[in-house]
Amino acid sequence: MRCPVAGPYDDDVWGAMKAGPSQEEIRRHNLGTLLRHVHIGGSMSRAVLAERMGLNRSTILGLVSELGSAGLVREELPRDTGRAGRPSLVVRPESDRVYVLAFDVGVDRLAAARIGLGGVFLDRREISVPAGRRDAGKVAEVLAGAALDMVDAAGHGTYCVGVAAAVRGMVRRPDGLVRAAPHLGWEDEEFGEDLMRLLGLGLPVSVGNEASLGALAEHLRGAGAGCQDLLYLHGDIGIGGGVVTGGQLLSGDQGYGGEIGHMVVNPRGGRPCGCGANGCLEAEAGERALLEAARRDPSATGREAVHAVVEAADRGDITARAALHDIGDWLGIGVANLVNVLNPRTVVFGGTLREVFLGSAAQIRSRINRIALRASRENLRLRVGELGDDAVLIGAAELAFSEILVGPLETLARAGA
Amino acid sequence: MTATPTTPILRLSGIDKSFGAVQVLHDVSFDVRPGEVTALVGDNGAGKSTLVKCIGGIHPMDGGEYWFEGAQVQVHSPREAAALGVEIVYQDLALCDNLDIVQNMFLGREKRRGLVLDDTTMEEMATQTLEGLSVRTVKSIRQQVSSLSGGQRQTVAIAKAVLWNSKVVVLDEPTAALGVAQTAQVLELVRRLADNGLAVVLISHNMNDVFAVSDRIAALYLGRMAAQVSTSDVTHSQVVELITSGRSGDLGLARSNGVTA
Numbered sequence: 001m002r003c004p005v006a007g008p009y010d011d012d013v014w015g016a017m018k019a020g021p022s023q024e025e026i027r028r029h030n031l032g033t034l035l036r037h038v039h040i041g042g043s044m045s046r047a048v049l050a051e052r053m054g055l056n057r058s059t060i061l062g063l064v065s066e067l068g069s070a071g072l073v074r075e076e077l078p079r080d081t082g083r084a085g086r087p088s089l090v091v092r093p094e095s096d097r098v099y100v101l102a103f104d105v106g107v108d109r110l111a112a113a114r115i116g117l118g119g120v121f122l123d124r125r126e127i128s129v130p131a132g133r134r135d136a137g138k139v140a141e142v143l144a145g146a147a148l149d150m151v152d153a154a155g156h157g158t159y160c161v162g163v164a165a166a167v168r169g170m171v172r173r174p175d176g177l178v179r180a181a182p183h184l185g186w187e188d189e190e191f192g193e194d195l196m197r198l199l200g201l202g203l204p205v206s207v208g209n210e211a212s213l214g215a216l217a218e219h220l221r222g223a224g225a226g227c228q229d230l231l232y233l234h235g236d237i238g239i240g241g242g243v244v245t246g247g248q249l250l251s252g253d254q255g256y257g258g259e260i261g262h263m264v265v266n267p268r269g270g271r272p273c274g275c276g277a278n279g280c281l282e283a284e285a286g287e288r289a290l291l292e293a294a295r296r297d298p299s300a301t302g303r304e305a306v307h308a309v310v311e312a313a314d315r316g317d318i319t320a321r322a323a324l325h326d327i328g329d330w331l332g333i334g335v336a337n338l339v340n341v342l343n344p345r346t347v348v349f350g351g352t353l354r355e356v357f358l359g360s361a362a363q364i365r366s367r368i369n370r371i372a373l374r375a376s377r378e379n380l381r382l383r384v385g386e387l388g389d390d391a392v393l394i395g396a397a398e399l400a401f402s403e404i405l406v407g408p409l410e411t412l413a414r415a416g417a
Numbered sequence: 418m419t420a421t422p423t424t425p426i427l428r429l430s431g432i433d434k435s436f437g438a439v440q441v442l443h444d445v446s447f448d449v450r451p452g453e454v455t456a457l458v459g460d461n462g463a464g465k466s467t468l469v470k471c472i473g474g475i476h477p478m479d480g481g482e483y484w485f486e487g488a489q490v491q492v493h494s495p496r497e498a499a500a501l502g503v504e505i506v507y508q509d510l511a512l513c514d515n516l517d518i519v520q521n522m523f524l525g526r527e528k529r530r531g532l533v534l535d536d537t538t539m540e541e542m543a544t545q546t547l548e549g550l551s552v553r554t555v556k557s558i559r560q561q562v563s564s565l566s567g568g569q570r571q572t573v574a575i576a577k578a579v580l581w582n583s584k585v586v587v588l589d590e591p592t593a594a595l596g597v598a599q600t601a602q603v604l605e606l607v608r609r610l611a612d613n614g615l616a617v618v619l620i621s622h623n624m625n626d627v628f629a630v631s632d633r634i635a636a637l638y639l640g641r642m643a644a645q646v647s648t649s650d651v652t653h654s655q656v657v658e659l660i661t662s663g664r665s666g667d668l669g670l671a672r673s674n675g676v677t678a
């Protein structure tokens with residue numbers, strides 16, 4: 001949000017003390033804020049915008065027309081409301097014109113999507129791949145190929161304004177270096193740089209951790225919408241975590257914060273974890289632990305394998321029930337600790353943990369009720385993710401949109417509009 | 418007992434109900450709050466469905482008070498319950514197989530324009546209701562109900578209940594006959610109703626369902642309300658004890674001589 005603009009408005013009054021924001025900075029900030037409102041909230045009238053932003057209507061009118069002539073928003077009649085009377089115009093984001101590219105490097109699936117302003121999926125490609133080690137350069141090639149295909153199909157008069165990718169690993173801030181993605185065998189990969197070079201769009205590629213981005217997505221558009229303090233647990237090959245506190249995604253000093261899966265819940269005699277420690281939440285409550293406890297082939301991981309256990313338990317399979325019981329208990333222990341430390345309003349279970357939660361909610365909740373502090377837990381809400389498998393991709397898109405929501409006109413100009 | 422208590426929108430107190438010589442409900446009190454899912458649990462025969470039918474105006478109550486939005490009311494028929502904004506989705510769904518989704522949603526309350534049914538308005542209202550509930554699983558609202566899965570049928574029945582600006586929606590075992598995936602859909606819908614501000618009562622035997630979506634749990638034991646507690650205050654085993662013996666530690670019915678219940 002730092003802006004180098006200094007000008008005639010930086011007069012002596014401010015100059016004597018700390019420089020206040022210039023008129024231009026304020027305007028830029030307001031343009032970004034307005035765009036964010038319609039990007040997240042969908043079409044809304046100028047009156048609603050004025051109320052939400054605490055600005056008068058003529059200021060809003062000016063901002064809307066500026067964004068409108070840039071081609072970022074458009075005013076139109078709302079979709080039929082079914083109500084009588086003359087409806088007022090609504091401000092709508094130009095989803096078809098302005099878009100980002102979002103990538104998700106999954107365990108057994110590479111996904112690329114073209115997502116329009118407002119969060120609309122315009123196009124998507126998915127490539128199934130066998131789980132296991134994979135060369136970062138190759139992954140970047142596949143994704144860039146799919147993306148360029150979509151960019152071509154988008155045609156003239158459309159603008160890509162950002163690119164971001166999600167990986168299951170530790171990502172350094174702010175440069176996006178992937179320090180470690182064990183399931184892919186990656187170490188210190190400049191994955192974002194690779195993608196940027198291959199795409200050749202002149203746009204930097206932001207890289208983020210998959211669960212952090214899932215948290216961001218559920219916070220902005222899913223089960224945690226409107227909730228400023230959110231804990232997100234994402235199950236797939238491991239257990240990833242994302243924390244939103246006070247409306248901000250927790251990143252920590254270098255970006256590695258939120259590794260809930262490696263919170264140690266059972267240090268003495270606990271199961272070995274991929275990270276080298278024993279008794280991490282991921283080791284006790286992850287997919288592999290569930291499948292082993294249910295005496296199923298632990299190499300047959302993935303959504304179907306987890307689903308099969310939950311379904312078997314529902315049909316009365318005692319082993320499957322006991323397994324879910326156990327896993328639920330560990331999840332409850334993990335969440336209860338985090339509830340005491342972070343006091344979230346909402347805990348969201350995403351990825352494969354969605355089904356695990358529904359199949360073991362009694363254990364999870366009971367454990368939380370026994371060990372979390374009463375004041376911290378009494379307004380706690382447990383929810384399943386609403387965005388399903390797309391949470392990570394949507395989160396990546398939001399990361400890619402962050403530039404244009406800060407400086408709409410500058411970012412669009414850079415994109416060549 | 419949460420830090421931000423809401424007042425009940427629906428409050429029953431001292432409800433008695435007998436069928437002939439058999440007393441099925443004894444002095445039952447029950448509170449339902451907006452924005453919350455209240456799970457109503459109890460063994461088979463505990464009186465859950467009977468209580469629900471009293472709320473819905475199907476069974477007359479022998480004694481007790483029915484309060485709605487702070488005022489005492491009399492509810493003698495489903496129509497009177499509906500007029501208050503109380504809708505019940507009964508165990509045996511009562512959807513007509515040979516009618517389509519719109520026809521079912523408006524059954525008995527068709528919109529008319531003069532003497533003809535106003536199809537456009539009904540279609541619009543049905544579509545808006547389903548969209549408002551983020552229901553994306555039905556292909557066409559002109560689909561016959563017989564072609565729907567169990568989960569979709571529940572969804573239609575629930576949509577029918579919320580179509581009429583209802584304030585309280587009671588669901589009697591909506592997930593009993595459903596598999597895992599469809600149960601998840603229905604539970605999500607239940608949660609969304611409450612998050613949208615409705616008061617929802619959910620009857621279920623599945624403790625995972627109860628703990629996954631409820632804010633409060635009311636346990637009936639042999640026709641008596643053993644306890645009504647916040648879901649953040651109890652454990653699975655306490656709820657099971659309340660269901661099977663009417664008490665758990667300090668919770669539940671007082672141990673009393675004489676009353677064998």
Ligand SMILES: Nc1ncnc2c1ncn2[C@@H]1O[C@H](COP(=O)(O)OP(=O)(O)O)[C@@H](O)[C@H]1O
Nearest residue numbers: 436439441459460461462463464465466467468
């Ligand atoms: N219409 C009725 N006539 C006679 N007895 C009934 C009637 N409805 C319910 N009962 C009896 O009332 C008791 C409670 O039944 P019900 O409310 O259906 O329990 P639940 O829904 O908790 O399983 C049972 O013993 C049942 O046999």
Ligand SMILES: [Mg+2]
Nearest residue numbers: 465466467508
């Ligand atoms: Mg019943």
Ligand SMILES: [Zn+2]
Nearest residue numbers: 262273275280
């Ligand atoms: Zn670990």
